[in-house]
Amino acid sequence: MKGLLFAKELQAVEGDRVTVVTGFPNYPAGKIYDGYRIRPITREVRDGVEIIRLPLVPGHGRNPLWRIANYLSFFASLLVWGLFAARKYDLVYVYHPPMTVGFAAALFSAVHRKPFILEVQDLWPESVVASGISGAGALERGLAAMCRFVYRRATHIVAQSHGMADKLIERGANASAMSVIYNWSNSEPAPLPPRSVPGDAYEFLYTGNLGIYQDLGTAIAATRIAHAADSRVRLTMIGNGAEKARLAESLTDADRAFIRFRDSVPQEDLLEIVANADCLLLHLRDMPFFEFTIPSKIPFYLAMARPVLAGIRGEAAGILRDSGAAEVVAPESPDAMARAMVALARETPERREARGRQGAAYYHEHLARNQAIRRTRALFVFPDGDKSR
Template sequence: MAIRILLFTQWFDPEPTFKGLVFARELVAQGFEVEVVTGFPNYPGGKVYPGYKIKVLQREIIDNVQITRVPLYPSHGQSGVGRLLNYISFAASILLYGLFRAKKPDVIYAYHPPLTVGIAAALVRFFRRVPVVYDIQDMWPDTLRATGMFSNEKLLKIVSSVCDWVYGHVDQIVVLSPGFKRLLIERGVPSQKIDVIYNWCAEDMVSATSSSSPANFPQTSKFRILFAGNMGKAQSLDTVIAAAELLQEQASQVAFIFLGGGVETSRLEELAKSKKLDNVFFLPAVPMPEVGAYLSCADALLADSTPFGHSAHADPDTCSTIIRTGSRSAATQGWHC
């Protein structure tokens, strides 16, 4: 009988995510029975995607992966209250579903961030006596402090204490880099409880399927550097805008292209407009299967992150993607690809 996995993740396809459908599909291919419990897609814009409507429950099957969508408050803007409601509403939904509706699994695989997913998973573990594997993709409260999302030290200490509680109430922890493992050991988590599993690049998702350029890709003779992904505070993209301004002043033949969305997108667009930059272009987010066409058109790909705090301990997913696409070069800040 197949081992049944209940996968808790707030973000899942068609939202951009590194351990979404590709990960669940491979688990199924390995012989596991997988049910993904996720929300209605609204990341990174904070608005529910076209074709979806928030309901009490929605089920779908994609590539033999059973997907159960539960209600949440859609939000991913600058509002701390909105973000908190987004996290808490989803955690409450998966807690109720995990306790009263889900067929009892053999193991729960919980994806962090946000921390609230870990809290819900730990509670389901307690009441249903099910082991939990906790996959940490972002180190809290370090990220919250580094990005300025929360600056209240008392609140950050509370978050840190809750993190410690979750670490103590899950059975195994997966991290994406040795740096994350070192941090957790420093915080009292036993070494044998932590496994390092590097994130990978889904080559079929980033490989160009056509030799022609996307219709909206800038046609210019300039050297085109592409940033593709979430545009949030952690990416520190003001630095890129400042670099574009310097290059324009020097009449350099370099252009920067931003592909994606996030809480900083509108502000960055306004910043580039206020500086009258004609070497900066913004393109809307596209589904993952279409990303490869954009990556292949660029002359270089950019991986960028705030060069302090938790980032020094992480290995960005973007780097593995850059390497696999075979781009001629990669410009980075705060990372070592």
């Protein structure tokens, strides 16, 4: 998710005034973060950006009632706020998912006759149905109709991949009002030095959401196989999510000697942890809509100048192969991932450094933040036809 940095960068490009309207932070665990309390509305300013927080019901995971309550409560809060307060703004930019946010914006921007841009990171309703939420299939037709309405109403749509853009056009989006802008990394440090922690272990690191889509049971199974073949192989998973407890409970006492979990950490601490990893790992379930999904983890991993191991298909797999940094295997295949783990662990330090350099170079040439911000800002056309505010 782009968040505060995205808003700051947009303000810097043309001197725009950006207001972020969001809920109270509760993702991915479905619990309100420490230091926050749900109120009717709060306002704060961080790094020069005004942030308005609206009430919602916190809830993630497979429980359909909590997830629906989460989506609908924020939809209602945003719609009411937008009908009363959005008139003073020149343009609305919506980050999706969930599409209920886009639906609210489509309604209040129509009332106020304001342009709105929709950035699509996830394809609904497929991703909702595939998430494992019981009862989601019954809602599929209604969700699809809502999505078509929002696509038609949007002034412009930003898709995160070419495959996703094609799918959106098939569903009624205007091809002439469609752009593809790849995700970028919030962190763009100078290339990290070789791993500084001495020792014979080879550390694979996963960072991010420990959810249903990631199917990190595959990574755990692969690590068991790889560790049996090469005892240097280790796996660390950093983050939270709906599947974390179940995954942790699946470990045996023997597994805990070479597989461990850590809670989410601040970004500055994460960079230090990444610097002490040998290879960064990602995995997605083998589902059709992931053929055209490019996880935000990919630009972050490449920017970190580390080798990458990915169980993934489609457009994202092509990017990783082209980068020269990654070994890509079929998703949901512990055996294939384990073979790649052992092969990576046995590469020379020079080869590991070369992979990292190639990945960082690819990131800065094709995925860098400044390029994406300029392209995004160029899409802003205000009601009077002006492109500056």
